[in-house]
Amino acid sequence: MNKMIYMDHSATTPVKKEVLEEMLPYFSEFYGNPSSVYALSNHSRLAIDKARERVAKAIGAKKTEIFFTGGGSEADNWALKGVAYKNKDKGNHIITTKIEHHAILHTCEYLEQQGFQVTYLDVDEYGMISLEELEKAITEKTILISIMFANNEIGTIQPVKEIGELAKKHGVLFHTDAVQAVGSLPIDVKEMNIDLLSMSAHKLYGPKGVGALYIRQGTKIDPLIAGGAQEKNKRAGTENTPGIVGLGKAIELAYEHLEENTTYLISLRERLIKGIKERIPYVRLNGHPEKRLPGNANFCFQFIEGEALLLSLDMVGIAGSSGSACTSGSLDPSHVLLAIGLPHEIAHGSLRLSLGTGNTEEEVDFAVEKLVGIVDRLRMMSPLYEKVQGGNK
Structure with missing residues (x-):
């Protein structure tokens, strides 16, 4: 066997041919800035809108609840920092686990330096959390639970629906880092009581440098990046139109098959x-x-x-x-x-x-x-x- 055998798809995936083909026109043919008013830019706006619909459909969300980011790590940072700062008048306590991706763990460490308190839940020998321990950790100051959908190293899938039910019962927001799960597992954010969900295109045969954060309608969250009115004033910066198109196509293909x-x-x-x-x-x-x-x-x-x-x-x-x-x-x-x-x-x-x-x-x-x-x-x-x-x- 002469060719390289690639067995590191949890790190990244190759871009599917159909995804690349759909992206290409937005580099050189439909290159208009989506925020401009002329016809060329309208192509970009419509393409982003279509991608938003595709992402929303894949996870059972409304398209108005999908916000594009520069990747999964940005989405994780935004979910934690945005919720923490916007809701600090309600409380300063966050619950997560000891096996999260560093995008979560390092953000939690940063928030601790800002005066927030973080509980890091233990896991069992299989990497599974205890729902009983989670419920015990919730206090009147808890504003957010952030537990990953599936672990990037050992692959363990957490009881996400049950976590969502617990969070809802106690009036606490629930975020899940679903970077490894989106495109590999069935997800319904409404049925699973998920308030915020992070994803990344390059884990599901899409391009690198683009992701999304699902934010349930009505969730109070501060923007992470300021400087423009993009993404309904929630995420400034000219949109990565080709990347967003790629994410939309990749997630559609993933759930079709x-x-x-x-x-x-x-x-x-x-x-x-x-x-x-x-x-x-x-x-x-x-x-x-x-x-x-x-x-x-x-x-x-x-x-x-x-x-x-x-x-x-x-x-x-x-x-x-x-x-x-x-x-x-x-x-x-x-x-x-x-x-x-x-x-x-x-x-x-x-x-x-x-x-x-x-x-x-x-x-x-x-x-x-x-x-x-x-x-x-x-x-x-x-x-x-x-x-x-x-x-x-």
Whole structure:
């Protein structure tokens, strides 16, 4: 197999051909500023309006509740900072979890410096929150609960509808970072009692640098970016028309083919998990065994380090990712793996393979085959593994 095998779709996805084709005219043919009044700009305005309708339809929202952003991290920042500042007269308490994306965790740390109080909920060994602990954490000063829909590292899907019901019962706003979930899971913001939801185009075969924040009608929120009347005076800056068009097309395609894509990805994922667990000893599957993203498989291989694993895979043409020290520039392994209770030495040997619709059974089998040899070779250099092997003789 000569071509690169891409198994890092949770990091980003390739732009689908149909998405790119729909975007292209808005770079050179219909390039007008949507805020101008002449006919050329009208093409841009109409295209943005169509994309807003597509995004709203995909998640069960009204098109007036969709606001385009520069990506998922901006949407997360806006949701937390915007709600916190606008509602500080009601309270200063926010609830989140220890396994959120850093766009949430770092924003919460910033808000703590501004005088807000944040509760970081623990998760169980599968990365699942406790609804009982969540309800206990709510106080009369709680203004926002922000819990991710599905985890970007281990793929665990949270009980979002139940979280929404709890938030509604206590009169607290509920935001979910759904960057990994949108396009991969069915979502209905009304049925799930979601008040704010973040998404990003490049996770669902759309372009980078564009996302959206769903804001339920009537939600009090301050703008994050000032300087213009775009997005109903809520998000200043000339709209990224090609990117917005791409997000609209990508999300429409994702939900048109959701069922078939989900079935296909789960079959590939299970083939990968089964192959690795059957052929490689001392391996742990991280995340919930069933309630997980269709294409996500996250493992810890004992006695080896994640970066060596990644580099070895890259040398044989396989792209994956790791939560280990060298890839994050930190001395600690993934905060998610530590939060689910893994000791440092095991968490360091992590590997996430996230599959996409372009992957095949042949590629999965090739990846398993290569991993068997790579893990064996790396373990042979490990004194810890040598001890275990010595004890088994």
